[in-house]
Amino acid sequence: MMKCLVVDDSRVIRKVARKILEDLRFGCEEAENGQEAVDLCTKFMPDAILLDWNMPVMSGIDFLRNLRKMSGGDHPKVVICSTENDLAHIQQALEEGADEYIMKPFDSDIIHDKFAQVGLI
Numbered sequence: 001m002m003k004c005l006v007v008d009d010s011r012v013i014r015k016v017a018r019k020i021l022e023d024l025r026f027g028c029e030e031a032e033n034g035q036e037a038v039d040l041c042t043k044f045m046p047d048a049i050l051l052d053w054n055m056p057v058m059s060g061i062d063f064l065r066n067l068r069k070m071s072g073g074d075h076p077k078v079v080i081c082s083t084e085n086d087l088a089h090i091q092q093a094l095e096e097g098a099d100e101y102i103m104k105p106f107d108s109d110i111i112h113d114k115f116a117q118v119g120l121i
Helices: 011-023 034-043 060-069 087-095 108-117
Strands: 003-007 027-031 048-051 077-082 100-103
Touching (some): 003 011, 011 027, 048 060, 077 108
Parallel strands (some): 003 027
């Protein structure tokens, strides 16, 4: 079973995303900020990361920079899921190593399609 790390400071968003991902047969872990996600990735490297941009402690983009420098950090497919929907943010995320970008709000079809586009489904 593939593992996905859901990183978002909103408990509601994490729970909704987890339900969708479990329905897609992913095992899920959750982190409420980028630092928690870094700590989890040192223990296990997931196959996929659904990542919010704006979070306290460590932002999603800072987490992404750290992830890509970690041993095995080039492996996970990272899909940013954010309210930041302007072209500059999307371009920056892709330049920093994100594989895809989803704008909130999202639904199961959007997550399914983006995960399929990056080869996770």
